[in-house]
Amino acid sequence: SNCWGYGEDDGPFFWHKGYPIAQGNRQSPINIVTSETVYDSSLSPLIVSYEHCTSISISNNGCSVAVEYADTEQGPVIEGGPLSDAYRLKQFHFHWGHKDYHGSEHTVDGKTYASELHLVHWNTSKYQTFREAAAASDGLAVLGVFLEAGEEHQGLLKITDALNMVKFKGRTADLKEFNPKCLLPKNLKYWTYPGSLTTPPLHESVIWIVFEEPIEVAKKQMEKFRMLLFSQEEEDEKFMENNFRPPQPLKGRQVCASYN
Numbered sequence: 021s022n023c024w025g026y027g028e029d030d031g032p033f034f035w036h037k038g039y040p041i042a043q044g045n046r047q048s049p050i051n052i053v054t055s056e057t058v059y060d061s062s063l064s065p066l067i068v069s070y071e072h073c074t075s076i077s078i079s080n081n082g083c084s085v086a087v088e089y090a091d092t093e094q095g096p097v098i099e100g101g102p103l104s105d106a107y108r109l110k111q112f113h114f115h116w117g118h119k120d121y122h123g124s125e126h127t128v129d130g131k132t133y134a135s136e137l138h139l140v141h142w143n144t145s146k147y148q149t150f151r152e153a154a155a156a157s158d159g160l161a162v163l164g165v166f167l168e169a170g171e172e173h174q175g176l177l178k179i180t181d182a183l184n185m186v187k188f189k190g191r192t193a194d195l196k197e198f199n200p201k202c203l204l205p206k207n208l209k210y211w212t213y214p215g216s217l218t219t220p221p222l223h224e225s226v227i228w229i230v231f232e233e234p235i236e237v238a239k240k241q242m243e244k245f246r247m248l249l250f251s252q253e254e255e256d257e258k259f260m261e262n263n264f265r266p267p268q269p270l271k272g273r274q275v276c277a278s279y280n
């Protein structure tokens with residue numbers, strides 16, 4: 021099991037002890053200062069090819085809830101935008117707070133959202149395995165989608181209705197043919213910058229693509245994430261919430277905008 025977490029004695033402020041890269045030069049998340057983003061006209065549109073979506077399962081890994089995808093040649097991929105290669109979807113997961121006013125990892129001009137969805141992809145053009153890609157500077161591409169409380173999200177229902185099956189750490193349930201394209205915002209305007217995993221091992225291997233437009237989810241859908249547990253069955257119940265890392269120093273990085 022992990023020796024890191026989100027508590028007072030194993031949370032983000034302690035991670036540097038086991039993972040010195042936590043104090044590196046391209047850590048994530050960051051606060052996106054919109055007035056300092058630079059429109060990059062060379063950024064082509066992002067191409068999201070999620071047609072063949074063979075989701076396998078949904079699982080509680082003790083730090084989030086994740087939906088895993090089969091690692092097949094014709095799997096779901098993204099390309100274009102800031103990417104020079106094709107990146108294949110491996111899993112998606114969420115970060116959220118104790119209440120709707122906070123929970124996202126990236127912030128926008130200091131604004132926090134109720135949750136943030138991360139769709140994790142790896143560079144199959146250059147690397148043979150996910151593990152190899154996860155340690156390479158251009159190995160991963162993660163799409164970030166902000167969630168805010170509002171109307172019920174029909175596409176997310178299949179996920180939020182499955183959460184009671186993975187309440188405890190270590191639990192996994194079948195979740196077939198889930199196509200996450202429905203979780204993307206209508207407008208695919210994005211910011212992009214070079215960063216890292218936001219959880220240990222904090223590898224500085226992520227090209228971040230964060231969509232500006234949040235998606236709306238119902239308060240009762242958000243509440244279902246908060247009934248998940250960090251703990252295993254038979255352990256003291258610890259509700260899974262506030263599983264987000266706070267913004268990290270920009271260290272001179274430039275955030276590019278896909279739009280003017």
Ligand SMILES: CN[C@@H]1CN(c2cccc(OC)c2)S(=O)(=O)c2sc(S(N)(=O)=O)cc21
Nearest residue numbers: 111138140151154162216217218219220221
């Ligand atoms: C626990 N960390 C998550 C699971 N993963 C993981 C598992 C094993 C090894 C590894 O690196 C070698 C990474 S992961 O790569 O799918 C990601 S991406 C990511 S985030 N918040 O930056 O998008 C969190 C995690």
Ligand SMILES: [Zn+2]
Nearest residue numbers: 113115138218
């Ligand atoms: Zn994440």
